[in-house]
Amino acid sequence: MTPEHFDWLFKTLRDSNLFNDFDDAQVREWMDWMEHRVFAEGDLVITEGEPGDWFMVVYRGKINVMKKKWPFGKNVVGHLSPGEFFGEISLFTGKPRTATLVVEQRLECFMMYKNSFYKLLDASPSFRQQIESWVHQHSN
Secondary structure, eight states, rough: OOHHHHHHHHHHHHGGGGGGTTOOOHHHHHHHOOEEEEEEEOOEEEEEESSEEEEEEEEEEEEEEEEOOOOSSSEEEEEEETTEOOOHHHHHOOOOSSSEEEEEEEEEEEEEHHHEEEEHHHHHHHHHHHHHHHHHHHHO
């Protein structure tokens, strides 16, 4: 992670509601487990209904959020832009993804995989409790 990436990600996580109650050391610990990823325009990032095994924070680019349209097809229902994140609820609850995400503009993001996520939660009961509380508030 470059110093520019580090500074941006640290500020973004500190400013997000998910990390409000975390101290700087906890945020840095999360950052240590995240990796920088790049996706091209048109890439399928996740598919509605699949299991969640990672979450991401958008650094640069734009993603179309699409939902299934009955009886077939998909509708664009929103967009994700820099500073927004996705996948944390599915990752924590084990519920399937609720939307399909397709890259509209070249995407750079920071990703954390499920095994790293759970290592962090297992290492700190208070950390787990904060995440559980946040997910409960935002998944209902």
